[in-house]
Amino acid sequence: MKQLGKISMGLGDRFGHQGSAQLKAIIDAGKKGIEITPVWNKSNREHMIIGTQPGDVRKEADHVTTKAGFKKSYFVDADHINLDTVDRFIESSDFFTIDVASYIGKKAGDQEINEFVKGTAKYTGELKIPGIRKPFKVTNKLVTEIAEKYLFAAIKAWEIFRKIEKEKGKGNFVTEVSMDEVPHPQTPVELLFILKMLGEENIPVQTIAPKFSGRFNKGVDYVGDPEKFAEEFEADLMVIDFAVREFGLPHNLKMSVHSGSDKFAIYPYIGEIITKHGKGLHLKTAGTTWLEEVIGLAASGGKALDFVKDIYYKSLEKTEELCAPYADVIDINISKLPPKSEVAKWSSRKFADSLRHVPGNKDYNPNIRQLIHVAYKLAALKMDEYFHLLEANEKTVSAAVYENIYNRHICRLFDIK
Numbered sequence: 001m002k003q004l005g006k007i008s009m010g011l012g013d014r015f016g017h018q019g020s021a022q023l024k025a026i027i028d029a030g031k032k033g034i035e036i037t038p039v040w041n042k043s044n045r046e047h048m049i050i051g052t053q054p055g056d057v058r059k060e061a062d063h064v065t066t067k068a069g070f071k072k073s074y075f076v077d078a079d080h081i082n083l084d085t086v087d088r089f090i091e092s093s094d095f096f097t098i099d100v101a102s103y104i105g106k107k108a109g110d111q112e113i114n115e116f117v118k119g120t121a122k123y124t125g126e127l128k129i130p131g132i133r134k135p136f137k138v139t140n141k142l143v144t145e146i147a148e149k150y151l152f153a154a155i156k157a158w159e160i161f162r163k164i165e166k167e168k169g170k171g172n173f174v175t176e177v178s179m180d181e182v183p184h185p186q187t188p189v190e191l192l193f194i195l196k197m198l199g200e201e202n203i204p205v206q207t208i209a210p211k212f213s214g215r216f217n218k219g220v221d222y223v224g225d226p227e228k229f230a231e232e233f234e235a236d237l238m239v240i241d242f243a244v245r246e247f248g249l250p251h252n253l254k255m256s257v258h259s260g261s262d263k264f265a266i267y268p269y270i271g272e273i274i275t276k277h278g279k280g281l282h283l284k285t286a287g288t289t290w291l292e293e294v295i296g297l298a299a300s301g302g303k304a305l306d307f308v309k310d311i312y313y314k315s316l317e318k319t320e321e322l323c324a325p326y327a328d329v330i331d332i333n334i335s336k337l338p339p340k341s342e343v344a345k346w347s348s349r350k351f352a353d354s355l356r357h358v359p360g361n362k363d364y365n366p367n368i369r370q371l372i373h374v375a376y377k378l379a380a381l382k383m384d385e386y387f388h389l390l391e392a393n394e395k396t397v398s399a400a401v402y403e404n405i406y407n408r409h410i411c412r413l414f415d416i417k
């Protein structure tokens with residue numbers, strides 16, 4: 001079976017220009033003793049908005065790894081696919097994030113639900129999960145409710161999995177199941193029975209992406225209580241351990257954190273907990289590479305600065321339209337978005353600092369950052385000019401991309417000094 005390394009990182013590169021800079025961060029982490037398997041991911045939504053094909057991500061991943069002489073494994077992730085969107089990803093991907101969010105809450109057949117509940121009889125009562133202080137109070141009613149909410153999604157996950165397996169062949173790809181893009185988080189006890197369902201469906205899931213408590217807004221820090229998150233995260237890890245032993249799931253099943261990027265407040269907790277338990281992790285860092293491109297262009301000044309300022313002006317006019325597809329994962333305070341007349345006077349440094357995620361910097365403005373984060377479509381409309389600027393200012397741009405992934409993400413997560 002194709003296996004993901006113990007620590008892996010999902011890297012987004014919307015415009016396909018930053019693979020080398022991203023890979024350099026991975027290689028440098030390896031030099032510090034942190035082996036990370038790179039996974040290039042791009043969702044259907046991003047492909048649609050930009051007008052790229054899944055095969056483009058494969059080409060980029062193959063190209064940059066060959067160029068760097070990178071001999072370790074790497075993957076191309078069909079991110080957040082479902083039954084309707086998986087087809088065009090099958091050939092070029094070897095990692096599939098099966099997104100069951102849209103099936104959650106739809107009810108499976110009564111017989112299927114009853115059978116599932118019957119099969120969990122041995123877990124009812126006070127269920128002690130090693131590593132979790134308080135036992136779960138499992139009742140028939142609770143399991144029935146969980147089955148009513150999630151069993152249909154598990155069955156759909158199997159259908160999607162089989163569709164991929166039929167074409168790619170057994171063991172030739174990594175399977176992730178994601179349910180993070182939903183309004184409510186899954187509790188550890190829900191996760192336990194969801195994993196039971198996936199075990200019964202015989203899905204060799206290697207990574208599972210639940211929705212955690214707190215807000216995981218795109219490109220900005222975690223909103224919530226990090227201590228509470230840590231407790232939930234650790235309980236989920238213990239649940240995964242238990243599920244692997246009990247439900248016949250793959251031994252390397254690990255947690256996937258769809259971070260929306262930049263969850264600096266919880267990185268130290270995640271790093272500490274996985275180290276304490278010797279666990280693996282898949283961390284998706286989403287599309288902040290695009291933001292780093294904008295920062296790199298801003299820092300380059302001249303025409304590059306004019307171009308990104310113009311993107312900001314246009315995004316002010318189209319705020320509603322740009323934010324709509326991301327409504328659940330951004331929180332922009334429109335009153336804190338400076339008007340065009342003000343930004344027009346900004347220096348290169350001031351514009352870059354407003355966007356760069358350095359919370360202590362007085363110019364950092366998470367509202368501008370989130371708006372630009374979802375404004376990549378505007379660059380896609382002027383792709384030739386954008387690519388020309390990226391290429392002309394490659395050094396500054398790739399330095400920004402590298403610094404972000406290596407210093408702000410990897411070093412924080414793995415406590416590299």
Ligand SMILES: [Zn+2]
Pocket residue numbers: 080178180181209258
């Ligand atoms: Zn996700």
